[in-house]
Amino acid sequence: MESSTGRTPADRTTVAVVGGGPAGMVLGLLLARAGVDVTVLEKHGDFLRDFRGDTVHASTLTLLDELGLGPSFAEVPHQLMGKVQVVTDGGTATMADLSRLPGAHKHIALVPQWDFLDLLADAGKREETFTLVMNAEVVGLVKSGTRVTGVRYRTPDGSSHALAADVVVAADGRGSTVRREAGLSVRKFGAPMDVWWFRIPRHPDEPANGLGRFSRGSGLALIPRGDYYQCAFLIRKGSDERLRAEGIESFRKRVAVLAPWIADRMGTVESWDDVKLLDVKLDRLRRWHGDGVLCIGDAAHAMSPIGGVGINLAVQDAVAAARILAGPARRGAVTPEVLAKVQRRRWFPTAVTQAFQRRIQDTFLRRTLEGGSVGTGGRMPRAVALLQRFPVLQAVPAYVVAIGLLPEHAPDFARRAPEHITRS
Numbered sequence: 001m002e003s004s005t006g007r008t009p010a011d012r013t014t015v016a017v018v019g020g021g022p023a024g025m026v027l028g029l030l031l032a033r034a035g036v037d038v039t040v041l042e043k044h045g046d047f048l049r050d051f052r053g054d055t056v057h058a059s060t061l062t063l064l065d066e067l068g069l070g071p072s073f074a075e076v077p078h079q080l081m082g083k084v085q086v087v088t089d090g091g092t093a094t095m096a097d098l099s100r101l102p103g104a105h106k107h108i109a110l111v112p113q114w115d116f117l118d119l120l121a122d123a124g125k126r127e128e129t130f131t132l133v134m135n136a137e138v139v140g141l142v143k144s145g146t147r148v149t150g151v152r153y154r155t156p157d158g159s160s161h162a163l164a165a166d167v168v169v170a171a172d173g174r175g176s177t178v179r180r181e182a183g184l185s186v187r188k189f190g191a192p193m194d195v196w197w198f199r200i201p202r203h204p205d206e207p208a209n210g211l212g213r214f215s216r217g218s219g220l221a222l223i224p225r226g227d228y229y230q231c232a233f234l235i236r237k238g239s240d241e242r243l244r245a246e247g248i249e250s251f252r253k254r255v256a257v258l259a260p261w262i263a264d265r266m267g268t269v270e271s272w273d274d275v276k277l278l279d280v281k282l283d284r285l286r287r288w289h290g291d292g293v294l295c296i297g298d299a300a301h302a303m304s305p306i307g308g309v310g311i312n313l314a315v316q317d318a319v320a321a322a323r324i325l326a327g328p329a330r331r332g333a334v335t336p337e338v339l340a341k342v343q344r345r346r347w348f349p350t351a352v353t354q355a356f357q358r359r360i361q362d363t364f365l366r367r368t369l370e371g372g373s374v375g376t377g378g379r380m381p382r383a384v385a386l387l388q389r390f391p392v393l394q395a396v397p398a399y400v401v402a403i404g405l406l407p408e409h410a411p412d413f414a415r416r417a418p419e420h421i422t423r424s
Contacts, residue, residue: 012163012164012165013038013164015031015166015169015325016039016163016167016169018041018138018169018170018178019042019170019172020040021172021314022113022315023171023298024040024169024171024172025117025120026315026318027169027318028040028120029120029123030326030414031329032128032129033413034322034329038129038131040130040131040132040133041133041138041153043135043137043138045134047114054113054223054230055312056073056110056111057108057309058098058101058106058107058403059316059407059408060312060315061073061105062105062407063408063409065104066409067123068415068416068417068418069119070418072123072421073109076119077115078110079111080108080109080110080208081098082099083097083099083207083209083210084096084098084210085212086214087213087259089215090384093380093385095384095394096394096401097391097395098398100395100398107402108402110223110224122423135155135156137153138151138152138153138178140177141182142164147291148167149292150162150163151178166334167292168293169293170182170293171296171297171299171314172299173299174283174302176299179299183290184285186284186285187286189283192237192366192369193236193237193361194235194237194240194277194279194280195232195233195278196233196240196276197231197277197278198269198275199228199230200231200265200266201229202224202227202228204227210223214364216368218257219234219365219368219369220233220234222262223308231255232278233255236369244272252267278305281304282303282304282357282358284300288342289342290336291336296321296342297310297313297314300317301350303354303357304354304357304358304361306357309353312402313346316349316407317342319409320408322411323408323411324338325338326411345406352405356400
């Protein structure tokens, strides 16, 4: 078996990263630039998955600049989003104006996640201590007593393999195999909604802003993606099966009533195969680590899709983890106390962001989905109206979404001069 980096995977590494998403790939690249032997295990054969988070936030764009990857990212086809707006029964309003952000990047970049991950993989291949193994599905942990000492993974031919490691980092998402096998306790906050993802054509003259539409019993978000919109239709938690039984035409009509200006495009959603369910979760591990194991990103804290901040938090977890782990990993001294430092660093921005999401879920979204009014009588909700009266306040949600409460910067060992990465 050969890794995607052209090297035969060894049976031992210093850090095994489970999951080749944004958090896993950023962590792998940064640790490799610190000279740490790191192996990233990705269960799929490529990064081509639809309806994954495709936002690269302002703080991540700054990180790419610090890593010397800014020029290469600029060559990847993408769109820039500078505002987030909502349409309620009381009118259209701007919720976040990213032009008010500090720094060079006053926008969010919208790029297919596979292109972003391919760029990180290509950068990783330039590092001698970086190994990426595709088609490697982690199925369990290897332990010595209570200490995690590696992982077991399976390849498509059905064969099983073991990879020994000084530390295993779970970056395998909200359904994390690693966190389940490690027996880490999860605190669940619940969510009032699930999301149907689908896409419709976008006209060239339409604004390149993120748009939310909310009315009694309904909610819809439209994310501009070049010639199409990636759409998120909110449904009440657990109602997927019942609503699908009503037929695809019923769904088209629901969207058309909520957003009449896209009614003529709903025919492009031909069947339920074009509508993917996101089971929304909002949870957080009480303890993100054990002896020899650490969870980051959604594996440590599943985020609601509100604000699209999950990827940003995951990437920042990865940067903090790389900075904290690099030295001890080189010395073979990654103790539980070292792993605990990652949680201490990242707990506050995670908990506060989740508290904001819970507040929005349990007041505005729950009331909306249960048929409550959303800016009726020509009036906008009070908080929305305040943002319109004092536009400078639109910088606050812009900062929380696009930068985050505790932005992380590349450690010195990972920084490089700007360069063009040859794409494989």
